[in-house]
Structure formats: structure tokens, C-alpha cells
Amino acid sequence: MDTPHSTQPSIRDLLRLPPGGPADLAARPTDATPGFEGTKREALAEGADTGRELARLQERLYAASTAGDRRRLLLVLQGMDTSGKGGTVKHVVRYFNPAGCRIRAFKAPTEEERRHHFLWRVANALPQAGEIGIFDRSHYEDVLIARVHGLVPPPVWTRRYDEINAWERMLADDGVTFVKVFLHLGFDEQRQRLLARLDRPRKHWKFSPDDISERALWPGYQEAYADALARCGTEAAPWYLVPADRKWYRNWAVGRLLLEHLRDLDPQYPAGTFDAERTRAQLLAE
Amino acid sequence: MDTPHSTQPSIRDLLRLPPGGPADLAARPTDATPGFEGTKREALAEGADTGRELARLQERLYAASTAGDRRRLLLVLQGMDTSGKGGTVKHVVRYFNPAGCRIRAFKAPTEEERRHHFLWRVANALPQAGEIGIFDRSHYEDVLIARVHGLVPPPVWTRRYDEINAWERMLADDGVTFVKVFLHLGFDEQRQRLLARLDRPRKHWKFSPDDISERALWPGYQEAYADALARCGTEAAPWYLVPADRKWYRNWAVGRLLLEHLRDLDPQYPAGTFDAERTRAQLLAE
Numbered sequence: 001m002d003t004p005h006s007t008q009p010s011i012r013d014l015l016r017l018p019p020g021g022p023a024d025l026a027a028r029p030t031d032a033t034p035g036f037e038g039t040k041r042e043a044l045a046e047g048a049d050t051g052r053e054l055a056r057l058q059e060r061l062y063a064a065s066t067a068g069d070r071r072r073l074l075l076v077l078q079g080m081d082t083s084g085k086g087g088t089v090k091h092v093v094r095y096f097n098p099a100g101c102r103i104r105a106f107k108a109p110t111e112e113e114r115r116h117h118f119l120w121r122v123a124n125a126l127p128q129a130g131e132i133g134i135f136d137r138s139h140y141e142d143v144l145i146a147r148v149h150g151l152v153p154p155p156v157w158t159r160r161y162d163e164i165n166a167w168e169r170m171l172a173d174d175g176v177t178f179v180k181v182f183l184h185l186g187f188d189e190q191r192q193r194l195l196a197r198l199d200r201p202r203k204h205w206k207f208s209p210d211d212i213s214e215r216a217l218w219p220g221y222q223e224a225y226a227d228a229l230a231r232c233g234t235e236a237a238p239w240y241l242v243p244a245d246r247k248w249y250r251n252w253a254v255g256r257l258l259l260e261h262l263r264d265l266d267p268q269y270p271a272g273t274f275d276a277e278r279t280r281a282q283l284l285a286e
Numbered sequence: 287m288d289t290p291h292s293t294q295p296s297i298r299d300l301l302r303l304p305p306g307g308p309a310d311l312a313a314r315p316t317d318a319t320p321g322f323e324g325t326k327r328e329a330l331a332e333g334a335d336t337g338r339e340l341a342r343l344q345e346r347l348y349a350a351s352t353a354g355d356r357r358r359l360l361l362v363l364q365g366m367d368t369s370g371k372g373g374t375v376k377h378v379v380r381y382f383n384p385a386g387c388r389i390r391a392f393k394a395p396t397e398e399e400r401r402h403h404f405l406w407r408v409a410n411a412l413p414q415a416g417e418i419g420i421f422d423r424s425h426y427e428d429v430l431i432a433r434v435h436g437l438v439p440p441p442v443w444t445r446r447y448d449e450i451n452a453w454e455r456m457l458a459d460d461g462v463t464f465v466k467v468f469l470h471l472g473f474d475e476q477r478q479r480l481l482a483r484l485d486r487p488r489k490h491w492k493f494s495p496d497d498i499s500e501r502a503l504w505p506g507y508q509e510a511y512a513d514a515l516a517r518c519g520t521e522a523a524p525w526y527l528v529p530a531d532r533k534w535y536r537n538w539a540v541g542r543l544l545l546e547h548l549r550d551l552d553p554q555y556p557a558g559t560f561d562a563e564r565t566r567a568q569l570l571a572e
Contacts, residue, residue, distance in 0.1 A: 063491040089385045098379040099372055099391055099422060136385060191569055198566050204558030205349040212568055272490030280484045282498055283477055 011035045011256040015240040016233075017182075023229035023241070025222050030186035031245040036252060043252040050255040051095040057262040058132060060269055062100045065130025067270030070175035073261060074126065074133040075254070078140050078228075079183030080221060081211055082193040083244050085136045088183065091251045092134065092258065102127045105136035118142040118160065119167055129175065139164060143228050148220040161231040168237040177261050178237035181254060182229055183244035187218060297321045297542040301526040302519075303468075309515035309527070311508050316472035317531040322538060329538040336541040337381040343548040344418060346555055348386045351416025353556030356461035359547060360412065360419040361540070364426050364514075365469030366507060367497055368479040369530050371422045374469065377537045378420065378544065388413045391422040404428040404446065405453055415461065425450060429514050434506045447517040454523040463547050464523035467540060468515055469530035473504060 014035045017023050036043060061071065075092065077085040086105070093101055104125040113121045119139055127133030143164070147157045168178060194211060197203040214221075233239040242253045300321045303309050322329060347357065361378065363371040372391070379387055390411040399407045405425055413419030429450070433443045454464060480497060483489040500507075519525040528539045 066491050086383075086385055090383050093384040094380070097372075097376050098384050098387065098389055099375045101384065101389075103384055103387075105385055191572065195566060195569055198562050198569075201558070201562075202555050204560075204562065205352055205556050207558060207560065207565075209560045209565065212565060269488050270491050272487070272493060274490075274493065274495045276484050276487075276490065279493075279495065279498060280481060283480055283484075286477065 009035060010260060011253060012240070012260050015242060015253065015257065017229050017239045017241055019233045019235055019238055021230060021233070023226045023233070023239075025184065025226050025229075028184060028241060028243070030184050030189060030243050032243045033246065033249045034243070034253075035256070036249060040246075040248045043248050047252055047255055050252075050259050054095040054255065054259055054262065055097065057259075057265075057267065058096050058100055060267040061132075061262065061265065062097075062130040063269045064267040065128075069267065070129045071177065071265055071267065072127040072129055072131050072133065072175060073177045073179060073258070073265070074135065074171075075258065076135045076138045076140070076178065076180040077183065078138060078144070078181070078225075079244060080185050080190060080218075081214060082190050082197075083183040083185040084247060084250055085183060087247060088181075088250060088254055089134055089136050092254055095255065095258075096132055100130065101132045101134060103134045103136070106138060106141060118146075119163065123167075126171070126176070139167075140228055140232070143232075144221065144224045147224045148217055161228070164232050165234055165236075168232070168234065172236040177265060179257055179261055180232075180237060180239045181257065182225065182239055182241050183250060184241050185244045189245045190215065295321060296546060297539060298526065298546050301528060301539065301543065303515050303525045303527055305519045305521055305524055307516060307519075309512045309519070309525075311470065311512050311515075314470060314527060314529070316470050316475060316529050318529045319532065319535045320529070320539075321542070322535060326532075326534045329534050333538055333541055336538075336545050340381040340541070340545055340548065341383065343545075343551075343553065344382050344386055346553040347418075347548065347551065348383075348416040349555045350553040351414075355553060356415045357463065357551055357553065358413040358415055358417050358419065358461060359463045359465065359544070359551070360421065360457075361544065362421045362424045362426070362464065362466040363469065364424060364430070364467070364511075365530060366471050366476060366504070367500060368476050368483075369469035369471035370533060370536055371469060373533060374467075374536060374540055375420055375422050378540055381541065381544075382418055386416065387418045387420060389420045389422075392424060392427060404432075405449065409453075412457070412462070425453075426514055426518070429518075430507065430510045433510045434503050447514070450518050451520055451523075454518070454520065458522040463551060465543055465547055466518075466523060466525045467543065468511065468525055468527050469536060470527050471530045475531045476501065 061073070064071070077088055079085055089103060089105075093103065102125065106121070109121065122135070122139045125133070125135070143157050143160050146152050172178065194207075194215070197207050229239045229241070240257055242250055244250045347359070350357070363374055365371055375389060375391075379389065388411065392407065395407065408421070408425045411419070411421070429443050429446050432438050458464065480493070480501070483493050515525045515527070526543055528536055530536045
């Protein structure tokens, strides 16, 4: 849907993966910049404008929640190691008032988390009414790493796609706007990023020999991603594919995606439930 | 303690309320700028430097936690309505990587929270190892509003001071560095801020007639604050009084307090647990 605010084509339309269709990842370039034809400098400048509007929209979303509006937004970030999930969180949160954000990075499940259904830990981290939620990894790991490493038998991960769809549908009906983003990184670009980490001793703590063994499983991950994107790209919660080799484009695109979704929500300031004139007189008469 | 980084007097020494001593709030100006003699513009410029160093220190704190360092920092913000708790959170978080921050604003306790001990909900919101925690209001409400409004009988709130001290001591021993900040706002400045909200219809959702009735209880709150600051200003977790009439000073001072505490922690990047040369060769040989 287009909005009166924008003269640009909808970035949602450009980046949305067709619900249910196959996600042919190999055919999609990782260094493209769909929807943006300017320079990196222009993208950064536009990002500042986007930021100001996002901040205003977030305040209205939060304000509306104080009058009973249950709507909230959940940004889900998925992508291979070094695809920039953490960097995107850092960038995106700058736009918002962090007090109204619920940010969660999901790592290997704890012992307690493993004792619950896989959706339990994400359900506990959801944004509340009026909030912006941000997931760095998510319940999708349970059909990605869990599948590639065979952490659960195939019948278990196979049924998870439907479980995810049903759960997301239920939340969408309850006011959650999903913005699910796959950061599509190139195999060569990942090598460059891993080498860059190795070159900087201060980045070594971010590095694990697992990063190399995980990289060897690249084809399996791409296949698992393609399935997750195809099977869980629904009308209620579509997937967006953001080419991620260029960090500035990735930031620009995620900012625009958030902007278009929040504009559509068009949250409104509630009217005050008091007599402003009388209250002003009270304060002045003290 | 002074640090080699700083040529300025320690802001902690200037703002710390003497442990156990009486906190004579009326004698402390709310529009002062202790420790800072420059202009607002200079404070903002210094804030940018502070921000860069805070970001570096936070990364080191987080990195150290990946190698078992349990330390974390908890900023506790208390103050009267409109004293700028939310504004301070917004400002402070800009410095940090939000993914490593655990931010929580405490409102009137929910039904579930009321069924637990008053420390339950704050205990659930604590920063984990390597994180920066930020509380907008806190367990101190249970000796402030709870006392002023008589929500619990005096024997209950009276024993809470010792309970808070024992709990904070235990957490300090477990690696939590407390930075407890009282934003000291003037009665007249609060009137100005409330009037400013009334002047802007878009701010009306932030306004409640309760703000006026709470304001009428100002003396009771000041007394309750003075007691909380005196009784719970301990060696393990002292209170800092930040004059809060000037927003730019408040932001500057809280930034400096965080900086001095994090410098003292002096967290270190852990060494990599792998052979960087061999890993580089592996990547290049693919």
C-alpha cells in the first residue's frame, strides 16, 4: 500500500518475498541496493530524516497504547554469522526512544529454555502494546541451526513451520505487526568480514572456531533459510529479503521498512482526559 | 578514586551523598551545576567525548563477560514527576549499544507483582553479566509512594530500608556496580514543566490530573526521599544527588558518573582462545 507521505516506490513491495513461493536465494544478489539509486552519502542523509519520522511515529504508538491501543511492532532479524544483525539493531535503535523498545538477542537456549516448547522464550520477550520489539535471531533458529545440526529429529522441526505460522497469525490478530528481515549476505563477503575480525585482536572475543565450522555448513543453511522464508512467508507475517553486503544499504532499507509499516499503522495521540484550562489555572494559583 | 584519564575533580566525590548522613534536600540547590563551570554548549561537546569512551568501555565490559567476568552496572534513576528520568534514559542509552542494555521503567505494580515481595520485580529486571542496566524508577518507590500514600502500614515500609540495603549489598558482592541517582528538581521548575505539557496538546497523554494531586504531596515526598537517600546510601551502593533543573547539566553529570564508574571497573578484552594465524590460513585456502 502506498502512502501519501512517500513519492518513492514502496520498499516493502520491492523486498517482500512472495508468500508461499520458493525463495531462490542463489538467484538474488547480495550486493544489490533495490529501491535506492543514490550514493552511500545520500542514503545516510535520508536515514536521518527517516529517523526523525520514526521517532515521532514511535511516540504516537506509545501514546496510543496509554489509551488502550494494543498495537505494537516486532522487527525480527535473521541472517548468517556476520550478516550484521547486531549492527542493524544498534543502528535502528538510535532512531527510537529505547525506553519503548524491547530488544532481545537469542543465543543457544539455556537449560531452562530447553525444558519448554521452542516458542516459550520468544513469547516471553514480545513487545507489549505501544512498544517496538527487536529480535536479533528468533524462533527461526529452531528451523535453522536445529535442522542443519540435527538438534531435533526431522518430524520435530518439520512441524515447526506450521506452529510458527499459527503463532504469528495469532499475534498479528492481537495487534503485532511483524517486520521479518532476512539479511542476505554473500559467501565471499562473509569471508572478508571474518578476516577483518581476525586482523583486529580487539575483535577476537567475537570470534570462535565455530565460525569456521559453521561456514562449512553454508549450503545447508542456505537451504534451511530458503525453506523457512518460503514456508513462513505469510500474509500475516511476510518475510523481507534485504541484500546485506553493503552495510549502509542494509541500514537504509531496514529503516525504510520500519517507516512504511509504522506510517500504515498511523497511531494517534489520545485526547487528554482532563480539563487543560482548569488544570493550568490550578497550577498558576498555587 | 582518581583515574589517570581525568584531570577534572571526580564527579562522584562531588555528588555522592555521605553514607548514612542526613540528606538535607532543601539546603541543596536544584539549579546548581557542581563540577561543571563551562557553558551549556561546552557540556554538550564534552558529552560527545564521554559518549565515545562509554561505548568503548561498554564493549569491553560485554567482551569480558564472554570470558566469565560477572561484572555489570546498574543505573537507578529516581526523582519527582517531570524530573527527567525518561529523558535521562533516552540520553544515556544513545551512548551505548542498546543490545547490551537492559532498560526497565517501573510503573504501578501489576496484580502479579503485588502478589510477590516488593524486590521480586526488580530482581527479574537486573542486568546480566556484561550488561548495563537502567531503571526508570525502582524498588525505591516502595519506600516513597508506598509511604506517602500509606499503601502499606509503617512497620512494613520501615523494614524495607534494611531489606534494600541487604539486597543491594548481596548484588554488589556478586559484581553489580550501582549508580543510584536522585534527580533533584525544584518545586517551581516542576510547575514550569507541567505548564509546558499543558501548552502542548500532543503532550497531554503524558499528563494526568494525578500529577496535580501528587504535587500537593511534595513535602511528604521530599521527606520520604530524604529518608531513603540517608538510610540507603551505603558504601556498597551510595546515592548521588544530581541537580536537575537544567537538563543539559543533568545529562552531563549522569554521563560523567557512568564514565567514572566504568573507568574504575576497567574491563579487559579477553584473549582469543584460538590460533588466529591458522584460522586466517584456513579461510584463505577455501
